[in-house]
Amino acid sequence: MxxxxxxxxQSGSAGLAALSAxxxxxxxxxxxxxxxxxxxxxxxxxxxxxxxxxGVAQDxxxxxxGSGGPRVAFACGVWSDLTCPLKAAYRSTVVDKFKAEAxxxxxxxNKEAARGQINAWVANATSNLxxxxxxxxxITHDTRVVLGNAIYFKGKWDEPFSKKCTRNRLFxxxxxxxxxxxxxxxxxxxxxxxxxxxKVLKLRYQMPRPQPQGTYYAEVSSxxxxxxxxxxxxxxxxxxxxxxxxxxxxxxxxxxxxxxxQHGFLHEYLPKEKVGVNEFRLPKFKLSFGSSIVxxxxxxxxxxxxxxxxxxxxxxERDESGLPLIVSDVIHxxxxxxxxxxxxxxxVTVVRAGKRCPxxxxxxxxxxxxxxxxxxxxxxxxxxxxxxxxxxxxxxxxRES
Numbered sequence: 001m002x003x004x005x006x007x008x009x010q011s012g013s014a015g016l017a018a019l020s021a022x023x024x025x026x027x028x029x030x031x032x033x034x035x036x037x038x039x040x041x042x043x044x045x046x047x048x049x050x051x052x053x054x055g056v057a058q059d060x061x062x063x064x065x066g067s068g069g070p071r072v073a074f075a076c077g078v079w080s081d082l083t084c085p086l087k088a089a090y091r092s093t094v095v096d097k098f099k100a101e102a103x104x105x106x107x108x109x110n111k112e113a114a115r116g117q118i119n120a121w122v123a124n125a126t127s128n129l130x131x132x133x134x135x136x137x138x139i140t141h142d143t144r145v146v147l148g149n150a151i152y153f154k155g156k157w158d159e160p161f162s163k164k165c166t167r168n169r170l171f172x173x174x175x176x177x178x179x180x181x182x183x184x185x186x187x188x189x190x191x192x193x194x195x196x197x198x199k200v201l202k203l204r205y206q207m208p209r210p211q212p213q214g215t216y217y218a219e220v221s222s223x224x225x226x227x228x229x230x231x232x233x234x235x236x237x238x239x240x241x242x243x244x245x246x247x248x249x250x251x252x253x254x255x256x257x258x259x260x261x262q263h264g265f266l267h268e269y270l271p272k273e274k275v276g277v278n279e280f281r282l283p284k285f286k287l288s289f290g291s292s293i294v295x296x297x298x299x300x301x302x303x304x305x306x307x308x309x310x311x312x313x314x315x316x317e318r319d320e321s322g323l324p325l326i327v328s329d330v331i332h333x334x335x336x337x338x339x340x341x342x343x344x345x346x347x348v349t350v351v352r353a354g355k356r357c358p359x360x361x362x363x364x365x366x367x368x369x370x371x372x373x374x375x376x377x378x379x380x381x382x383x384x385x386x387x388x389x390x391x392x393x394x395x396x397x398x399r400e401s
Contacts, residue, residue, distance in 0.1 A: 064208045064237070065154075069206060069208035069237075070155035070156075070205050071152070071153070071154040073125060073127070074152075075125040075148075076147075077102075077121050077147070077150075078091075078094055078102045078103070078147055079102075079103050079105050079107075079145070079146045081104070081105065081144045082106050083144070084316040084317055085104055085316060086315060086317075087315065087316060101121065107144060108141060111139040111143070112139075114139055115138065118134055118146060118350070119131070121148065122148065126151075126346035126347075126348060127154075127346065129152065130150075130335055130347070130348055133148075133290075134350070145315065146353070149348065149349045151390075152345070153344070153345045153380065153389060155206065155239055156205060156206045158205060158207070159186070161184040161186055161340035163340050165185045165186065166184050168181065169181070169283075169373060170373065171283055171374065172249050173395060174250055174252065174395060180398075182283065182284045183283050184283070185280055188277075189275060189277065190202075190274060190275065190280060190370065191204070191273070191274055191275075192271050192368055192370050193269060193271035193272070194368055195269055197251065198244055198245060198255055199370055200242060200243065201242070201243040201282075201370050202242050203241045204238065204239070204240045205240065205342060205343070206342075237382050238383040238384060239381070239382050240381055242270060242378065243372060243378045244269075244376060244379075245374075245376040246374075249374040249375075250375075252376065252395075266381075266388070275366075276368075277369070278368065279369040281372065282372045285336075285338050285394055285397040286336070286338070287335070287337075287392065288334065288335045290331075291331070291332065292330065293330050293331070325353050329351070332348070333349075334390070334392075335347070336392070375394060378393065379391045
């Protein structure tokens with residue numbers, strides 16, 4: 001399968017991968033002892049971002065669980081206060097193009113009810129893998145608009161691991177210590193590419209079963225109420241988990257720096273074919289992450305939305321105060337679990353805005369080892385669009401948070 005369907009998708013996915021890796025690099029430096037998960041969309045321009053994200057939401061993130069493929073749910077939400085409802089043009093854009101839920105709530109006089117409504121949306125969008133994003137008191141008197149983005153993914157490996165082969169082994173941390181954790185293993189050929197200083201593994205998820213000739217309907221929302229007509233001979237999406245493993249036990253920081261700094265690096269080095277393996281081991285892991293990422297976004301150069309010069313008021317009708325609308329916080333939460341059967345993952349990001357010729361047969365390629373017994377980076381990628389759906393790194397598989 002081609003990695004990208006068109007140049008626009010290729011450019012968008014490269015920007016997405018670079019932003020994901022850049023955020024991972026900055027967050028890693030502030031959380032050196034923590035595992036990491038991200039769910040971010042990025043592009044080189046507003047127009048490209050809008051086109052790319054809209055295309056990804058319509059195609060790559062279509063639920064395929066009804067025909068044997070991955071369960072995918074992608075949802076967007078916008079909640080505005082009664083005093084400053086969304087402008088008609090903005091509401092039309094987010095609802096029609098991005099399939100967002102747009103609601104009016106009372107942030108000023110009924111903060112807890114509004115908080116409960118947003119948290120309930122998060123839980124529903126992520127199949128309860130994330131039950132809330134706003135804690136008590138996090139919605140303030142100044143809150144006027146909340147933007148939410150959530151994704152849920154559950155996929156079975158195309159070639160599952162046998163639980164009988166899972167054995168505890170040592171995983172070596174960056175600090176020089178080690179932990180005894182369960183490792184999955186397999187003797188089957190794998191998609192692995194070997195490069196200078198690192199290797200890349202690609203584990204594919206099951207694709208949908210072939211459909212009868214004609215048309216069928218695929219779910220395109222988490223509540224299963226919206227459906228999309230699809231031709232039976234249309235191209236299916238292909239999700240994969242890609243793991244970048246440095247050769248050196250302490251090589252992850254340098255590898256992440258390289259991925260973040262070189263445009264298109266992630267997709268360029270993905271394996272294209274299967275190779276035989278000698279030793280092949282991958283740890284099971286379950287990770288969760290939750291934090292404000294405002295400081296990280298500022299380090300990456302995104303300063304204006306948070307400062308006095310920002311004004312997002314064109315999103316909403318003017319209220320009596322006449323004060324500018326600025327971004328006050330960006331909160332990201334994510335959960336991912338990888339085991340012998342496959343992967344279950346969910347993430348949510350919310351933005352709170354407030355005032356302010358015949359030849360001898362070739363020799364078979366040499367067998368390779370892929371033993372992920374030290375820190376590595378991972379990406380869940382939709383190969384058709386190149387969209388990075390989840391990104392993160394594993395420093396210690398024995399720790400969930």
